[in-house]
Amino acid sequence: MIKLSQKLKQQLWWLIISVDYNYSRIAIADHDLTDDAFTLWLEDKQDYKNTLDECLRLDLPIARFARIIKSEGLNSYVGTKVHTKKGYLYKSRIEINEPVAWYRDDATTTEQQWAREAILKAILTQLVENEVYDGSV
DSSP states (O other): OOOOOHHHHHHHHHHHHHTTTOGGGEEEEEEEEOSSEEEEEEEETTSOOSSGGGSEEEEEEHHHHHHHHHHHTTTEEEEEEEOTTTOOEEEEEEEOSOHHHIIIIIOOHHHHHHHHHHHHHHHHHHHHHHOOOOSOO
């Protein structure tokens, strides 16, 4: 579960309401990855902003970003392994690299985009499924 401040929840709800609950209208305007956090700037596809200051800024701890990549299986693939002692073959997930290192070093541009979209989807899903906008937030 991603911890969001009350202010950020309110801003996300206003973004959801402004796109008339059409989540496909929410776009990632830009992103940034530092050693401590992963930042997304969100905007409405039908109301593009001129600067990032006008977009909704969403900061996630790097550990949460890594968990989402790992849970989505983006940094791994299903492959065949050989049991070390018994010698039989079995299917297993083979990790390419640690999640953040995979994102920085191994992922293609498309795979990086998938990771960013997976984070946005996880946040919006959590907000909609676990929170109810009551107008007083």
